[in-house]
Amino acid sequence: MxxxxxxxxxxxxxxxxxxxxxxxxxxxxxxxxxxxxxxxxxxxxxxxxxxxxxxxxxxxxxxxxxxxxxxxxxxxxxxxxxxxxxxxxxxxxxxxxPLVTKVHREVARMREAGRIVIMIGHRGHPEVEGTMGQAEGGMELVETASDVAGLKVPEGAKTAYVTQTTLSLDDSEEVARALRRRFPDIDRPKKDDICYATQHRQDAVKRLAAAVQLVLVIGSSTSSNSNRLREVAERVGVPAHLVDTAEDVRLEWLEGIERIGITAGASAPEPLVRDVVERIRSACGGAEVEEQAGERESLxxxxxxxxxxxxxxxxxxxxxxxxxxxx
Structure with a gap:
């Protein structure tokens, strides 16, 4: 079964x-x-x-x-x-x-202090567009740790950084370490910008991936946090696929698999989870379903x-x- x-x-x-x-x-x-x-x-x-x-x-x-x-x-x-x-x-x-608005307020505070603000995020993402648009100049964008060396920041300039809220905490911390190495006095957010929900879901998928042979992440390809969940599962060493709906689940993925993990990005509704479960049950002639223990969110x-x-x-x-x- x-x-x-x-x-x-x-x-x-x-x-x-x-x-x-x-x-x-x-x-x-x-x-x-x-x-x-x-x-x-x-x-x-x-x-x-x-x-x-x-x-x-x-x-x-x-x-x-x-x-x-x-x-x-x-x-x-x-x-x-x-x-x-x-x-x-x-x-x-x-x-x-409101957690994105918090980052906007951080940008305003940092710019008022005369700092060049460096954003860690994905170019072209609407959240990055909105946050970079909180300042008229004085902001730079980096996507990876290797981008840090190419930043054109005047010698002696005061700097600060903020982070897109839906990134992988591991990835963003790698870039932040590179920023701190280049700019030892760089100002950082008072609290991590990665949102609580993003972090909870990434922690949950790490636990999930350690217990299964395959992970399915329900979410659209445009969803940053859903893509990060797939990447987190893959880093644990488990095959992982991003699916928009149950119709996207390819039956060959299920061949020889006895334990399947399912999660959903922060913008994916629960009925899509139920649809994927039913597709797997139908394809496999039934399946036992168990919900893992984890953070209960009430915010x-x-x-x-x-x-x-x-x-x-x-x-x-x-x-x-x-x-x-x-x-």
């Missing part, structure tokens, strides 16, 4: 829960369409589900009509985008994960003002009054 081990924790984190809830509540209160800058989170199933309900995902604010409602994605946006949205009078809800981030219950009641009352006037 094949055995399936489920990582704990896995799937949605508090920041993703909040971001999705912001779009859902905005649709409920203000009606469709609701415009979202970039994908609200990096998961194809989530994005397509919200698109069917009336969310419109855009890359530039020029695609947003006057007077519309706009949501910033969980990854954050540059200050210039925020200023443009507000100058146009758009109704804006910021779904930036909840509040919704922004304008999306609370009383705002929904006010919107309903306004719609009713408008309907009565038109009758």
């Amino acid at each position: 094949v055995k399936i081990l489920l990582a704990q924790p896995r799937g949605f984190c508090a920041g993703v829960d909040r971001a999705i809830a912001i779009v859902e509540r905005a649709l409920e209160i203000y009606g469709r369409p609701i415009y979202v800058r970039h994908e609200i989170v990096h998961n194809r199933t989530v994005v397509e589900g919200l698109r069917r309900r009336g969310a419109v995902f855009i890359d530039t604010l020029s695609d947003v009509p006057e007077g519309a409602t706009l949501v910033f994605s969980a990854h954050g946006v540059p200050l210039a985008v925020e200023r443009e949205a507000r100058s146009r009078g758009l109704r804006v809800f910021d779904a930036t994960c 909840v981030f509040p919704l922004p003002k304008g999306l609370w219950d009383r705002d929904l009641e006010a919107a309903r009352a306004a719609r009713a009054a408008s309907a009565g006037e038109g009758s």
Whole structure:
């Protein structure tokens, strides 16, 4: 009998829960369409589900009509985008994960202190774009430890660094060590920037990989934290594959495998986990499922003002009054 081990924790984190809830509540209160800058989170199933309900995902604010409602994605946006949205009078809800916002505040503090800020992150990722956009100049990006030697920083300049929240802790620490070797007086964040959920899921997949012959990570290819989970499992020495949905599970991966581990990135919903489990059960003629012990997460981030219950009641009352006037 094949055995399936489920990582704990896995799937949605508090920041993703909040971001999705912001779009859902905005649709409920203000009606469709609701415009979202970039994908609200990096998961194809989530994005397509919200698109069917009336969310419109855009890359530039020029695609947003006057007077519309706009949501910033969980990854954050540059200050210039925020200023443009507000100058146009758009109704804006910021779904930036509070842990990403913390990094933005660190950048502001470091720049106010006159430091050149070096960001450890992946070029082109929306979170990196948003964080680098918190300063008008005075920021550099490094992806690997080997990039540190090529940094063009004036001799004697004060430096500091921040980190993309969804990186592998091991990878980011390797780059941080290289930065500290080159810049012994470099300022660092008061707390690690790698978010609690990213770290919990990476710790869980290390435990998972040590107990199985194959790891399946449920998440989209655009999801940084999901890709890091696959890499973490591979470093333990176990074959690992990233799958968007159950249909992506190739049956040849399962041949000769008796213990399969499943985890999910922080933007992957739990129904996708259940679908993958059922596909394996069907392919293998049944399987025992066991959930591993691990961190139980209880953190909840509040919704922004304008999306609370009383705002929904006010919107309903306004719609009713408008309907009565038109009758």
